[in-house]
Amino acid sequence: MVAWLLELPRAYKRLISVLLDIIFLVLSVVVAFVLTQNGERSSVSEITAAFLITLPVTLYIFVRLGLYRAVIRYIGQxxxxxxxxxxxxxxxxxxxxFVLFDVHEKTNLIIVYSLIALVTSGGLRLLARMLLTQGNNTSKVPVLIYGAxxxxxxxxxxxxxxxxxxxxxxxxxxxxxxxxxILGITVGSPDQIGSIIKSKQVGRVLLAMPSAxxxxxxxxxxxxxxLPIPVLSIPGMSDLVNGSMRIDELQDVKIEDLLGRDPVAPRAELMNxxxxxxxxxxxxxxxxIGSELCRQILQCKPNVLVLFELSEFALYAIEQxxxxxxxxxxxxxxxxxVMGSVQRSNRLESVMRSFSIKTVYHAAAYKHVPLVExxxxEGVRNNVFGTWYTADAAIKAGVETFVLISTDKAVRPTNVMGASKRLAELVLQSLADRQSRTRFCMVRFGNVLGSSGSVVPLxxxxxRNGGPITVTHKDIIRYFMTIPEAAQLVIQAGAMGKGGDVFxxxxxxxxxIAELAKRMVHLMGLxxxxxxHPDGDIEILFTGLRPGEKLYEELLVGDNVRATGHPRIxxxxxxxxxxxxxxxxxxxxxxxxxxxxxxxxIELIRSAPTQFNYSCATSDLVVNAACAVETKAQMTALSSVENARHLTSVLKSVEGKQQIA
Incomplete structure (x- = not known):
């Protein structure tokens, strides 16, 4: 019966609500009359007439106030x-x-009628909502909310x-x-979570602490x-305030919550x-990094923001x-x-001159370690010569400040990517020493959460696919920072540069990294x-260090480091x-x-002050393929010579036998 009612069209449900309200109001006045008149039958016709006039007015007020547009299961205040x-x-x-019809001493009747009508028309709606909600809860996942x-x-x-x-x-x-x-839900202590999960068969823990x-x-x-169940989180306070997400849009715990470091508020004078x-x-x-830099720069209200990008789709996405x-x-x-490559110096200079660029943030680089290996x-061309051409164009175009986005992998590099970024730093340091028209500075930092190639989304x-999780080495460690914090610090560091500074x-x-993987597994309830634990859910597979990869990263080449006016720089x-x-x-x-x-x-990079410690064999795919082709050609040529020699010896043998015969 209930299922049949729920499946009725909305118009039919409203009609049923109206009919039920008529019945409730009629019953309310009848019961009130019986309870308050003590068997007297005086003024029945007047009371009936007054009620028949009141009834349609009451229903009209219900309609005007939107009572019949409310859905019972979601009915509210x-x-x-x-x-x-x-x-x-x-x-x-x-x-x-009653005054008009000269009906006296009926105050009790009106009070009792009002109370009964409130209980029937209002209370029964609440009861219906409760029953529907409880019936609907049987198909829902029970959850525990951390934060009341x-x-x-x-x-x-x-x-x-x-x-x-x-x-x-x-x-x-x-x-x-x-x-x-609260809201009919009991509030317990965090120490009781384990027992609550068992007793109430909780399937999720929801973290409701957006401002913590x-x-x-x-x-x-x-x-x-x-805990043996997944932990989910509601969106952060900024997402809730700006309306980009709703409070019930639950998500996996963010990795920055696992790291637990709060960013320092940016200093407005440095940002601007x-x-x-x-x-x-x-x-x-x-x-x-480039796209987040653009977002942070836009908040500082520049007159012009030039987006220089080689990838058409990436440029379209950030421009939109x-x-x-x-x-x-x-x-x-x-x-x-603006579409363009940092390896085209004339394009770079033309763009900088055309828009009178005063500040350049150079984030264009090949950063994926194995791919550069x-x-x-091409990795060296893009990272070293791309930086040189961009910096040279900046000098010619009269740019005031040039900031290079560098990496911790540039410190005592063991891979070509890191070495190429260290060479890019050396180029800017040399240019800064050569002239004073453009202030050059470099900013080094480690991995950023959510960047392309980051281990976290992987x-x-x-x-989610059931594993295994691939980690290169059980002891490998990395530094992490959120992209917004990194971008803000890059901008602030650039404002402190005097020329040739390495920040x-x-x-x-x-x-x-292995511990990070384990925590992610546990917080997803696995x-x-x-x-x-041979019956566990997710296996961690150690694949070995990739070409040029280090167990740990450093941020400084030497010990000559000094503090600045910012605690994080x-x-x-x-x-x-x-x-x-x-x-x-x-x-x-x-x-x-x-x-x-x-x-x-490789030898030229080693000859520069890069401290390049390149111990692995050449991994360049084209070079290796070319070597393979050359080796195959040599083998084929050698095989041909050997075959010719063998054929000659056979012919000579046959000829000798013929002469004997």
């Missing part, structure tokens, strides 16, 4: 307010009609009206909230890590120094995003999408599969070449790249 106003209006009208504050209450309310989760318990650290009831610091969230997650009211250009604007932001917030910044010449995808960002504590003093030496090295390197002479490229 508005609908109950409509019932209250309708019944009060009905009682007032009935009282006035305003966000937790909003989440619980949203889940009650949803179709997926059913909140069965709150837990909160606030002792004043524990053992209380990362350190606090990390502390909570450490408590929840060993090289950007506000100026023409700014970002190379590699469509990449992970930034243009929409300019429209939405009525900014006056001109967004200029497989393509040595691990998450591998876990190093404070990356916090290093993270052991178990690591190993020798101690340090400056390093490191050796470099003067420009004649650097220029000579670049010319020789250019010749080697033209000839794809990979071994000579």
């Amino acid at each position: 508005h609908a109950l307010g409509a019932v209250l106003i309708g019944i009060c209006s009905s009682a007032a009208l009935l009282s006035g009609l 504050g305003s966000s937790g209450r909003q989440l619980a309310q949203a889940l009650m009206n949803g179709e997926q989760y059913h909140p069965v318990m709150f837990v909160d650290d606030d002792l004043t909230l524990q053992r209380s009831t 610091t990362r350190a606090r969230r990390r502390e909570v997650l450490e408590k929840l890590e060993d 120094a090289n950007i506000a009211g100026k023409a700014v250009m970002v190379t590699g604007a469509g990449g992970s 995003e930034l243009s929409a932001h300019v429209r939405d917030f009525n900014l006056e910044t001109q967004i200029v999408p 497989y393509n040595v010449a 691990f998450r995808e591998q876990i 190093v960002l404070d990356m916090g504590e290093p993270v052991k 178990e690591i599969k190993d020798e101690q 340090m400056a390093a003093d490191e050796a470099y070449l003067d420009w004649p030496q650097m220029h000579h090295l670049l010319n020789r390197l250019d010749d080697c790249c033209e000839r794809f002479a990979v071994e000579e490229i």
Whole structure:
């Protein structure tokens, strides 16, 4: 019967609601008359007439207040307010009609009628909602909400009206909230989570702490890590405030919550120094770092923001995003999408001159370690010569500030990518020493969360696919930072540069990648599969270090580091070449790249002050393939010679036998 009613069209449901309200109101006045008149039958006709006039007015008020548009299972305060106003209006009208019809001493009847009508029309609706909700909860996943504050209450309310989760318990650290009831849900202590999960068959823990610091969230997650169920989180406060996400849009725990480091608020004077009211250009604007730099730069309101990018799709995506932001917030910044390669110096200079660029953030680079190992010449061309050509164009175009996005892999590099970035730093240091027209500085930092090639999304995808998780080495460690924090620090460091500065960002504590993988598995409610747990869910597979990969990364070449005016930014003093030496090295390197002479490229990089420790064999795919082809040709030629010699000996043998015969 209930299922049949729920499947009826909306118009039929409204008609049934109207009919039920008529029945409730009629019953209310009849019961009130019986209870208050003590068997007297006086003024029955007058009371009936007054009620018949009141009834359609009451229904009209219900309609005007939207009572019949409310869905029973989601009925809330508005609908109950409509019932209250309708019944009060009905009682007032009935009282006035009694005066008009000369009906005396019927105050008790009106009061009892009002109370019974409220209970029937309002209370039965609440009862129906409760029954429907409870019936619907049987198909929902029971969840526990960590945090009984305003966000937790909003989440619980949203889940009650949803179709997926059913909140069965709150837990909160606030002792004043524990053992209380909120929205009909009991609040418990975090120490009870284990027993609550078992007793209430909880399938998820939902973290409702959007405004908590990362350190606090990390502390909570450490408590929840060993639970046998997944831990999900509501969006952050910024996403909720700007309306980009709803409170019930649950997501996996963010990796920055596991790291637990809170960013330092950016200093406005440093953020604006090289950007506000100026023409700014970002190379590699469509990449992970480049695109976030563009977002942060746009908030500082430059006059012009030039997006310089080689990838057509990446340029289109970031241009669309930034243009929409300019429209939405009525900014006056001109967004200029420019396609081009940093290996074309005339294109770079033309763009910088045309738009009177004052600040350049050079983020264009090949950064994927194995891919650069497989393509040595192109990696060096893009990272070293691309930086040189961009910097040279900046000098010729009168750019005031040039900031290179470098990497911790440039410190005592063991791979070509890191070595090429260290060479790029040396180029800028030499140019800074040669002239003073353009201020050059470099900013080094480690891995950024969510960047292209980051292990975090890879691990998450591998876990969802059932594993295994691939980690190169059980002892490998890395530094991590969020992309927004890295971009803000790059901008602030660039404002502090005086010429040739190498800035190093404070990356916090290093993270052991294998432990990070384990924590991600546990927080998704799964178990690591190993020798101690052969029946676990996800196995961690150690694949071995890739070509040029280090167990750990460093941020400084030497110990010459000094503090700056920012707590997360340090400056390093490191050796470099003067420009004649650097220029000579670049010319020789250019010749080697033209000839794809990979071994000579490696030796030239070693000859510079890079501390390049390249111990692996050449991995360049083209060189290896060419060697394979050459070797095969030599073998084929050798085989042909051997075959010819063998044939000659056979012919001679046959000829000798014929002469004997």
